[in-house]
Amino acid sequence: MASDLATPTVAKPASRSRRASSWLTDAVLLPLSFVVLLALWEIAVRVFNVPIFIVPAPSSVVASLWSMASSGLLLSQFLVTFTEAAAGFAIALVVAAVFAVIMTEWQRAERLLYPYFTALQSMPKVAIAPLIVIWFGYGLPSKIVVAALLSFFPMLVSFTEGLKATDEGRLKLMRAMSASRLQTLRYVRVPYALPFVFAGIELGGLYAMLGAIVAEFVGASAGVGNWLIAMNVNLDTSSTFALLVVLALYGIVFQKIISMARTRALFWARPGSPSAPANKP
Amino acid sequence: MVLAVQSRNDDASARQTGSERPVLASITKLQKRYASRDGGEIVALSEVSLNIYEGEFLSVVGPSGCGKSTLLHIMAGVLERSSGELLLRGQPIDGPRREVGIVFQEPLLLPWRTVLDNVLLPIEVHKLPIEQFRPRALELLELTGLSAFAQKYPQELSGGMQQRVSIARALVHNPTIILMDEPFGALDAMTREQMNLDLMKIWAGSGKTILLITHSISEAVLLGDRVVVMSPRPGRISEVIDIDLPRPRGLNITATPAFGAYAERVRDLLFARTSD
Numbered sequence: 001m002a003s004d005l006a007t008p009t010v011a012k013p014a015s016r017s018r019r020a021s022s023w024l025t026d027a028v029l030l031p032l033s034f035v036v037l038l039a040l041w042e043i044a045v046r047v048f049n050v051p052i053f054i055v056p057a058p059s060s061v062v063a064s065l066w067s068m069a070s071s072g073l074l075l076s077q078f079l080v081t082f083t084e085a086a087a088g089f090a091i092a093l094v095v096a097a098v099f100a101v102i103m104t105e106w107q108r109a110e111r112l113l114y115p116y117f118t119a120l121q122s123m124p125k126v127a128i129a130p131l132i133v134i135w136f137g138y139g140l141p142s143k144i145v146v147a148a149l150l151s152f153f154p155m156l157v158s159f160t161e162g163l164k165a166t167d168e169g170r171l172k173l174m175r176a177m178s179a180s181r182l183q184t185l186r187y188v189r190v191p192y193a194l195p196f197v198f199a200g201i202e203l204g205g206l207y208a209m210l211g212a213i214v215a216e217f218v219g220a221s222a223g224v225g226n227w228l229i230a231m232n233v234n235l236d237t238s239s240t241f242a243l244l245v246v247l248a249l250y251g252i253v254f255q256k257i258i259s260m261a262r263t264r265a266l267f268w269a270r271p272g273s274p275s276a277p278a279n280k281p
Numbered sequence: 282m283v284l285a286v287q288s289r290n291d292d293a294s295a296r297q298t299g300s301e302r303p304v305l306a307s308i309t310k311l312q313k314r315y316a317s318r319d320g321g322e323i324v325a326l327s328e329v330s331l332n333i334y335e336g337e338f339l340s341v342v343g344p345s346g347c348g349k350s351t352l353l354h355i356m357a358g359v360l361e362r363s364s365g366e367l368l369l370r371g372q373p374i375d376g377p378r379r380e381v382g383i384v385f386q387e388p389l390l391l392p393w394r395t396v397l398d399n400v401l402l403p404i405e406v407h408k409l410p411i412e413q414f415r416p417r418a419l420e421l422l423e424l425t426g427l428s429a430f431a432q433k434y435p436q437e438l439s440g441g442m443q444q445r446v447s448i449a450r451a452l453v454h455n456p457t458i459i460l461m462d463e464p465f466g467a468l469d470a471m472t473r474e475q476m477n478l479d480l481m482k483i484w485a486g487s488g489k490t491i492l493l494i495t496h497s498i499s500e501a502v503l504l505g506d507r508v509v510v511m512s513p514r515p516g517r518i519s520e521v522i523d524i525d526l527p528r529p530r531g532l533n534i535t536a537t538p539a540f541g542a543y544a545e546r547v548r549d550l551l552f553a554r555t556s557d
Contacts, residue, residue: 173389175359177406178377187406191393268392268434 056238065242078246081212081224084140088147089208093201096152100159104189105181110160121153126214133219143215143223150211151204158203162196163189195269198262205254209247305458305490306333306356306374311365313351313516325351327515328365333458338484338491340505342498342547348516349494353460356492357383369458379407382451384461388443390435396446397422397431403454414453421449424483441472448483458490466496474532477503485529498551499535502526502543510550519550 038058044050045057052060068074099117103110129146136142166189174184216225224243231239313326326348333339341349354360355367358377367374369381382403390399400418404411422428425445427438435443444464451459465473477500484491495501501508505524512519524543526534534540 169385169387169389170391172359173383173385174406176357176377176381176383177403178358178379179406183406187402188391191391268436 053235053237056241060238061241061245064236064238065245068239068242074246077222077224077227078250080222081143081209081216082250084143084212084215084223085147085205085208087140088144088149088211089151089205091144092148092152092155092204092208095148096155096159096200096204099156100163101185103160104163105185117153117156120149125149125211129215129218133215138219138221143212143220146215147208147211150214151208154203154207155200158196158200159193162193162200165196166192194265195262198258198266202255202258205258206251209250209254213247302334302336304332305335306367306369308332308352308356309366309368311352311355311367312363313348313355313360314363324515326355326362327517329516329518331509331518331521333490333492336488336490337506338481338504339493339507339509340501341492341494341509341511342496342501342551343511343516344513344551345496346516347511347513349511350462351516352511353462353492353494357381357460379454380457382454382456382459384444384447384451384459384464386463386466388435388440388447390443390446390450392434392436395432395434396427396438399435399446400449400453402450407454409454417455418449418453421452422446425449425479439472441468441476444468444476445479448480452483452487452489456489458492461491461493463494463496465500473497473500478532480504481528481530498544498547502540502547503530503532503535508543508547510547512551522546 042057042059045055050057056064065074099113103113125146128149132145132149133142136145163185170188170192171184174188179187212223213225213228216223217229220226224247228240228243231237231243308329308331311326311329312324315323315325317323329348329352341352343349351360355362356374358374358381369378390396391402394402397415397418400421401411401414404414404418419428419431422431425448427442427445427449430438430442435446438446444467448464451461465476468476480491481504491504493501493504502524508522508524509518510520510522511517522543526537526539526543
């Protein structure tokens with residue numbers, strides 16, 4: 001019977017060579033293509049004499065980034081927006097988790113609540129951001145509310161889907177052990193929901209940042225969104241680009257952290273199953 | 282190797298006729314009816330009456346749709362009966378009970394728990410002291426030949442090994458009766474025979490009562506003190522056959538004329554009922 005365990009080793013050489021080729025793509029080809037792209041951009045801007053307020057050259061973007069960072073303004077403004085997004089995200093996470101549990105434990109609750117959530121979702125929340133600024137003021141609270149609103153729905157949907165993902169057999173097993181609802185939730189439903197939970201958190205985190213920035217567009221005295229508007233007014237396109245680079249980097253780092261946490265938490269998910277950690281990009 | 286329970290059935294001769302032993306569970310005129318889609322009624326179990334004796338190995342064999350799985354699920358307390366009486370040591374079974382352990386057709390292990398933690402799951406769910414049951418869980422893993430795999434995860438094990446883990450899990454909280462719903466149906470023939478032998482080894486001297494649902498005639502005869510033959514539409518018991526074969530039984534017993542005669546009788550009953 002132990003021989004059954006040996007079968008996976010057969011597949012090893014093939015996967016090793018595939019890993020080697022994906023390493024080549026990740027570590028060599030991707031950075032190389034990026035450098036080439038930047039060089040072409042720089043050359044094009046210089047050759048065609050593109051005005052700096054239309055499209056800045058990569059070199060001037062880097063210069064703006066440097067001056068923003070060295071003044072300390074970049075960090076302080078970024079932290080304002082990040083705090084708003086994080087607070088909104090945390091609220092949305094808790095509320096989504098609570099409603100997901102309620103809606104999966106009681107079918108009537110789902111039938112009763114889901115139409116409201118769908119209605120809320122079909123409303124473009126960016127459009128109600130000005131209203132929220134009126135209600136909650138120019139400060140932190142309005143940004144947190146918009147961030148929470150934007151990140152709530154994707155998390156609610158994936159959490160609900162995840163809590164429904166446990167197979168009937170394991171639920172029967174729990175019933176046969178006369179497990180309580182709470183035990184079934186804890187021992188089976190929540191762990192089986194984890195792959196969906198991570199997908200929801202990834203989306204929710206990005207939406208929370210988007211929400212905070214949009215709310216700052218509408219009215220704020222600090223933060224990345226506020227800054228972007230100011231730069232746009234001054235036609236400081238180079239600094240705008242620099243901020244966009246920072247936001248993109250933030251998104252990448254955030255996704256990387258989530259993906260690492262997912263790999264750790266979902267060590268048990270079989271490769272090839274929908275719950276398995278996604279292949280490396 | 283003997284489980285930490287009273288081994289009152291050491292005398293092999295006492296095994297042979299279940300009826301000499303005290304009744305553990307009694308099923309009286311048990312019925313299960315479903316409403317069918319066209320408004321009619323489907324009778325899954327029709328007036329099934331059966332006594333299950335302490336410490337016996339009872340095989341239940343029958344074609345699909347004979348209600349054998351329904352019977353097991355009602356006994357497990359996860360399915361409601363329509364009428365009739367079901368007693369375990371004189372107490373009615375109206376829901377899942379701690380005295381019952383179940384092995385399903387699939388191992389149904391939790392992939393994020395180690396083998397040992399999977400075995401200990403019923404202890405946690407029943408809120409029993411885990412530390413107290415850990416030695417017993419390890420003993421069961423040894424009995425099922427899985428000592429070396431206690432800290433592995435289920436997906437690192439073969440199908441047969443996973444099913445052994447689920448058997449250990451069914452036994453860990455020291456239930457009186459173990460219900461097995463075609464536990465070896467998904468395994469290949471050779472693994473299945475090995476599992477049959479291992480199951481007999483686990484059961485021998487454990488004092489446990491086992492009710493095994495199976496599709497396989499030879500499995501039913503090889504393992505059972507008695508074989509209950511069921512027939513479909515409506516699900517009912519056609520006959521209960523005492524298997525007077527000496528224990529311990531090995532696979533070589535399947536080649537004996539006595540075994541062949543029992544198997545033939547079960548087969549006759551099954552085909553007599555299904556051909557009409």
